[in-house]
Amino acid sequence: MDIKQIASLANLQLSPEQEQLFSSQLTDTLKNISIINELDTQNVIPTSQVTGLENITRPDVIDRTRVLNQEQAISQARRSHRGYIVVPSVI
């Protein structure tokens, strides 16, 4: 397992100690969970939604009662400027 690569995919910064610790712990955990390979699942359909709901939709109408105003929307952002959220440069 390439710990550095996974950390980068997960957008996490790990200390060298954490890299080492997670590397051994995750390997152990993967070994433990491989127990499910004892069960034959050939032709078994996977279940992602346990109550069987499908294609739940709603009318495409804006519910004004739940729309946050601009002040509310940015109220929890660490950095804002003139009613906008400041984000790190991505270029």
Added chain:
Amino acid sequence: MKLNQLSISEAKIGLKNKQFSSQELVEACLQQISRYNSKFNVFLKMNDQALKEAEKSDISRPFGGIPIAVKDNFLTLGLTTTASADLLSGYRPQYESTVTARLKSAGAIIIGKTNMDAWAHGSSTETSDFGPTLNPWDATRLPGGSSGGSAAAVAADMCLGAIGSETAGSIRQPASWCSVTGFKPTYGRTSRYGVIAMASSTDSPGPMTKTVADSALMLSVIAGQDPFDATSSPEPVLDYVKNMKTLTKRKFAIGFPKEYLEVLEPEIKPLIIAAIEKLEALGHSVKETSLIHPKYSIGVYTILQRSEVSSNLARFDGIRFGKDRTAFGQEAKRRIMLGTYTLSVGLYDQYYRKAQQVRTLIINDFNRAFSQFDLIINPPTPGPALKIGATRNQPMFGELQDILAEPSSIAGLPGISLPCGFVNGLPVGFGLIAPQFHEPDILAVSHAFQQTTDYHLQKPIL
């Protein structure tokens, strides 16, 4: 009896008969909290408007004037919500979760937010970024988790009832370790809207109360389809109190899986067997049965949970709310790492898809068992509360502790944990599960059990 020691049902009667006021109820809970919160670390944030709300409360409503505690992963408008994670320190939600909105509109007074495992990642409340909650029955032990604060708040009479949430064991296991009644509804019976997400395919909000009747009362308020949660169920909501009472006389066919008995620690087995004998004495038929061994559920649950965690926690980027990703604690990072791995290109089929297939096998296995039985006996935990520090260097602590809660959670079934006795002064929980949306059957049998036992009435010496 002090007012904070009342059950919700008792308090409703007292309020109606004008024996006391909602302010007095809230005041009694706040006094208990101010006496014991520093010792047990149960509440993270108090609602400083609680007494004012009590003054204005309309006791004709189903929860009018009743003080309740809420786990800190439910968004409460304007009241700091962190899921016990430092990353969300000081976060003041701009909207309300559906569960708390329903409780508030039913008249409940939310007195404060309870401690939990950070992001609900654990079964101990020891991974909270704000320190562990201690077990009211023994302050050297864990309350369980992740809803450990809510369980301890009910056990220590700091509120009349509480809201918890369960992904696999997070209501039933702390209920068991703290000697309270914990009810996990069918997946989709209660809305996940406004609950800080952990594993979206299993998360289920539910009541943690002093009695089964109180759980039925609370479920009647919080259950129901929610247009804001597409996975909430359109199944009609019942009057759970009425249904519970109507069904109390019915005799049920109950199965006891031998694989579950195998997992129990020897010291609690006699208590579970005594509880089964009590059900037989109440006229139910209990027969041994067999299910897929719960050890397979550990693997399924670990994969599903870590995968869904890695996806759900991707939104915490420190831009719209909270601190940046360096503020994640060690447990959250470990879980995100594993989930990112199991969902990564080339490995998805081997892990996530395989786990979803085994989930189908587990569901089919339950369907087979429920063609013979109305209910299945499911003790929520293998043993009583463990010592503080038990989670150290145990990256799968929760998964191993929740071995008995995982199969039913993976299948989305409703389940309960009920006090059934003590070993060496530590509470032990008994449990039942049912087919999806058969909440009334569990409540009826459990209510009858509490009518003839007094384990749920015993109080810890704080």
